[in-house]
Amino acid sequence: MFQANPEEQESMSDLPLRAQMAVALGRTAAKMSRLAGRGDGSVIGGRIGLKLDPELLTRLARDRNLVLVSATNGKTTTTRLITAAMTPLGQVATNAFGANMPTGHVSALAAAPDAKYGVLECDEKYVPMVLRETGANVVALMNLSRDQMDRAAEIWLLAGKWRKALEAAPDSHVIANCDDPLVTWGAATAKSVTWVAAGQHWREDSWSCPECGGPLDREGTNWACRECSFARPKPDWILHGGRVTAPGGRTYELSSLQLPGRANRSNAVIALAVVARFGVEPDVALPLLGQVKSVAGRYTTVEHEGRRIRLLLSKNPAGWLEAFDVLQPAPGPVALAINAQGPDGRDTSWLWDVDYRILRGRPVWATGERRLDLAARLEAAEVEFTLVEDIEQAVMAVPPGHLDVIANYTAFQDIRTRYGRVV
Amino acid sequence: MSSNDSIKIVWVYPDLLSTYGDQGNCIVLERRAALRGIRTRTVHVRSDETVPVDGDIYLLGGGEDRPQILAARRLHGDGGLHRARDFGAVIFAVCAGYQLLGTEFGGEEGQPVQGLGLLDIRSSRGQQRAVGEIVGDVDQALNVPRITGFENHQGVTHLGPGVKPLARVVHGIGNGDGHEGAYQGHVIGTYMHGPALVRNPGLADLLLRWAVKHDLPPIAESWSERLREERLRVVLG
Numbered sequence: 001m002f003q004a005n006p007e008e009q010e011s012m013s014d015l016p017l018r019a020q021m022a023v024a025l026g027r028t029a030a031k032m033s034r035l036a037g038r039g040d041g042s043v044i045g046g047r048i049g050l051k052l053d054p055e056l057l058t059r060l061a062r063d064r065n066l067v068l069v070s071a072t073n074g075k076t077t078t079t080r081l082i083t084a085a086m087t088p089l090g091q092v093a094t095n096a097f098g099a100n101m102p103t104g105h106v107s108a109l110a111a112a113p114d115a116k117y118g119v120l121e122c123d124e125k126y127v128p129m130v131l132r133e134t135g136a137n138v139v140a141l142m143n144l145s146r147d148q149m150d151r152a153a154e155i156w157l158l159a160g161k162w163r164k165a166l167e168a169a170p171d172s173h174v175i176a177n178c179d180d181p182l183v184t185w186g187a188a189t190a191k192s193v194t195w196v197a198a199g200q201h202w203r204e205d206s207w208s209c210p211e212c213g214g215p216l217d218r219e220g221t222n223w224a225c226r227e228c229s230f231a232r233p234k235p236d237w238i239l240h241g242g243r244v245t246a247p248g249g250r251t252y253e254l255s256s257l258q259l260p261g262r263a264n265r266s267n268a269v270i271a272l273a274v275v276a277r278f279g280v281e282p283d284v285a286l287p288l289l290g291q292v293k294s295v296a297g298r299y300t301t302v303e304h305e306g307r308r309i310r311l312l313l314s315k316n317p318a319g320w321l322e323a324f325d326v327l328q329p330a331p332g333p334v335a336l337a338i339n340a341q342g343p344d345g346r347d348t349s350w351l352w353d354v355d356y357r358i359l360r361g362r363p364v365w366a367t368g369e370r371r372l373d374l375a376a377r378l379e380a381a382e383v384e385f386t387l388v389e390d391i392e393q394a395v396m397a398v399p400p401g402h403l404d405v406i407a408n409y410t411a412f413q414d415i416r417t418r419y420g421r422v423v
Numbered sequence: 424m425s426s427n428d429s430i431k432i433v434w435v436y437p438d439l440l441s442t443y444g445d446q447g448n449c450i451v452l453e454r455r456a457a458l459r460g461i462r463t464r465t466v467h468v469r470s471d472e473t474v475p476v477d478g479d480i481y482l483l484g485g486g487e488d489r490p491q492i493l494a495a496r497r498l499h500g501d502g503g504l505h506r507a508r509d510f511g512a513v514i515f516a517v518c519a520g521y522q523l524l525g526t527e528f529g530g531e532e533g534q535p536v537q538g539l540g541l542l543d544i545r546s547s548r549g550q551q552r553a554v555g556e557i558v559g560d561v562d563q564a565l566n567v568p569r570i571t572g573f574e575n576h577q578g579v580t581h582l583g584p585g586v587k588p589l590a591r592v593v594h595g596i597g598n599g600d601g602h603e604g605a606y607q608g609h610v611i612g613t614y615m616h617g618p619a620l621v622r623n624p625g626l627a628d629l630l631l632r633w634a635v636k637h638d639l640p641p642i643a644e645s646w647s648e649r650l651r652e653e654r655l656r657v658v659l660g
Contacts, residue, residue: 064473078569114604146443153486207469209436213493215435215438215471226471347573348619354449372653380450 002256010217014335021057023110027126042095042111045255049110057102060109064093066118066173067274068134071142071318072125072155075100077259077295078142079121081271084292085285091400093118101126101337103318117278124158128165139190140274141176141183142198142266145205145318146353156210159166159186159423162387166190175273177266178233181223185210186231194247196273197221197235200264202275202318203324204353209221239269244282246272252282254377256290259299263322298410306400309419313412315344323406334404335394337411344409348373356381365394367391367399368411391415429462430634433478435504436470439494443575445484447618451627451647452480455635461635474503479634480513481547484522485616488531491519494514495538498523508541514610517619521604522546522578522614526574529578542607543585549599552577556658557605558616559590567625569593570603571654572615576577579612580605589613594658600629609633622651 015023030045034374069079076098083094090369093112100121103303124144128257131139141162142157159182166174176187177193182205200206206223209216214227225229238245241255242265244252252272254265268289275285294300301310314323327334340346348370356378364385366374371387374403378385379381388394391414395403434449435587449465456463468474468491470493474481479499481504486494498504508514512522522528525544533548557565557574561567570590582588590597597603597614604613611630613619620627624647632639 097634156487156489202442204437208490208493213439213489215469326520336547347443347575347617349444349447352444352618352621372646374651378648379622379646380447380454 015059015224017319019053019056020050022056023060023113024295025052026107042097042099042107043101043103045110046099046106049106050103051395053063057109057130057133059117059223060106061136063079064109064116064118064276065138066120066134066136067132067239068120068122068136069140069142069274070122070124072124072145072147073322074142074263075121077298078140078266078267078270079119080292080295080399081122081259081289082274083119083139083281085271085275085288086119088277088280088284089117091115091117093120095121096296097396102130104319105130105134116218120195125161128161128320131169132166135169137170137276138274139169139174140270142270143167143180143185143200143202143318144178144182144381147316147318148347153363155182159210159306160185161245161377162186163189166409171278175277178235178363179221181206181216181230181232184233193233193239194239194273194277195233195235196239196270198237198239198269201262202321204317236270236272239265244269244272246276246282250282252286255288258290258293259295261326263323263325278370279298297416300416304395304419306405307395307398308401309395309403309405311415312404312406313409314406315408317350318378320354320406323391325357327404328402332402333363333365333398334359334403335365335367335391337376337391337405337407337415338366338371338374339369339408339411339414340373341369341410344411353379356383359383365397368407391418428460428635429458429464430456430479431477432465433475433507433616434461434465435474435481435483435498435520436469436482436579437467437556438469440484440486440491440618441542442485442487442519445482446578448482448484448517448620448627451618451620451624452482452631455624455627455642456631459631459639461631465655470497473474473485474498474501474507476503476510477510478507480515480630481507482518483524486519487519491523491528492530492536494519495523495536496529498539503505504539505534505541505589507611508608511609513630514541515620515630516610516612518574518576518614518616521614522580523526524610524612525580526583541610542605542612543583544580544605544612545583546578549577549579553596553599553614555595556654557595557597557599557603557656558593558653558655560593561590561626562587565589565606565629569591569655570613570615570619570626571622571651571658572613572619572657573617575616576614578614584635605656622654624648624651 026049094109174190209225529548588602
């Protein structure tokens with residue numbers, strides 16, 4: 001007999017019996033999955049819950065203040081930053097482990113029945129559906145770039161679906177990065193938008209106007225279509241280097257951030273804009289953002305045999321650009337690991353969109369299941385490297401000291417498991 | 424081989440036709456030319472610029488439906504690619520670029536869109552997306568080893584009498600009729616998308632041979648040869 005514990009029954013008593021049952025069964029399944037060592041259980045738990053009650057997500061979302069966070073890159077990290085900065089408001093439900101589809105959302109909300117606030121990382125494709133089902137109060141949209149083309153939608157089509165979904169959700173407020181033209185276009189149909197100049201370093205997917213296809217002209221941070229009226233909106237929040245200017249003109253230093261690099265400064269300014277919407281001012285939010293040191297293993301440093309190994313996750317060309325930004329200065333050693341399993345995308349073509357020449361002059365190790373794809377790419381970029389069968393060989397080959405490891409999704413998980421799952 | 428060889432590579436419309444590693448084809452051609460002492464100059468021609476007519480090799484990449492339509496329209500208006508072909512230039516196009524070289528292709532709603540007519544092919548939207556590894560045996564006249572690549576498209580392509588199939592499909596979908604790609608003179612199109620030349624140095628060398636108009640010495644085996652062998656082994660078992 002499955003039964004939710006008494007406190008939970010109390011707090012969920014406004015849910016219909018079927019939904020309560022769905023939550024309880026899902027939670028039991030999640031627990032069994034955890035006991036069996038099969039991950040954190042949030043996907044299986046949510047799947048069972050949704051099977052029993054297809055409207056479970058809508059029911060669980062009711063009467064809460066919800067934020068959806070979506071982007072090609074940085075959604076897990078930004079979700080974590082927003083959650084950290086919302087703690088002064090009370091308990092916050094969140095899918096902290098990157099289970100970013102409705103099954104994960106159900107688990108996250110069911111696990112925190114009393115939380116009045118929720119921050120949900122959302123896969124780009126699922127934004128329309130999850131927005132429809134949850135009626136989220138705030139939708140944060142950060143960047144769109146080429147990613148796993150063998151299974152993901154083409155990004156212009158994706159942005160078009162965001163437009164339709166936001167048009168149909170006039171009560172939802174959008175916080176969007178106006179430095180990314182495609183995100184701007186995707187957000188432009190929303191009834192109310194806070195525009196954040198959060199930066200854009202990967203520009204290969206925004207040469208042409210999403211509205212009419214004409215060429216986009218850029219001057220400094222500004223961009224405008226040469227052929228139609230589509231142009232960068234005036235930002236409400238502006239990130240410049242390590243500082244943020246808030247609406248009203250006050251400027252804040254981001255120096256307390258522990259997460260490295262310009263990509264995380266972008267994530268942080270989005271987080272500041274989101275929590276300000278709920279009344280948490282930057283003065284309060286910034287020290288909380290500074291408490292986040294690593295996110296689901298990303299940026300973690302592990303000690304092994306005298307080596308300090310820092311783990312960086314990069315899943316696509318824009319992500320690699322940001323990983324290169326936080327490397328130890330040359331000639332610091334770097335190990336690269338590439339797989340091409342389902343979650344990575346089975347197509348390694350994107351390696352040719354990454355400019356690896358920046359690694360010239362460093363000791364470089366190449367590994368992962370698709371290390372030969374990487375080898376061919378590094379050879380063409382005239383980067384000297386050593387091919388190794390697994391990460392351990394690279395770790396033991398560098399002298400004691402720092403080693404940066406950049407890996408794509410499943411390669412990253414393999415390495416994280418090997419050196420202990422430090423979250 | 425003459426060290427006086429010099430070729431100009433034109434990457435056509437990277438702002439519209441570059442979705443996934445298409446740049447790899449430029450890099451491979453530059454590298455395989457350089458290893459033989461052939462100088463290369465590569466120009467990236469954006470869609471608001473004029474296509475030069477004095478290139479030796481023109482490369483067209485993949486793209487989403489709408490950029491593909493825009494690219495076809497602008498290349499029609501420009502006319503440079505047609506003139507370059509008339510001057511004997513080599514054209515190598517992948518995926519969306521391949522389709523738009525034909526007389527007709529399918530738009531975002533499946534509507535027929537007029538292509539450039541540089542290949543006697545006609546493409547339309549198929550029922551299912553073809554996603555995965557593709558292997559084919561190349562038309563014997565081209566003297567190029569078996570090709571290996573990754574396809575990701577929803578097109579079905581019918582070959583007219585003016586073209587020959589580039590390859591016979593051994594694994595994958597390709598044009599949808601058991602053949603993969605097409606060629607007509609020195610114009611080649613293929614559904615192998617993105618950096619198609621990386622795993623197919625033989626195909627890269629064919630383009631270079633056509634461009635310099637003489638045979639080329641072999642070059643020392645590289646990582647791409649090992650990658651090629653691995654992929655063929657994995658796919659064909």
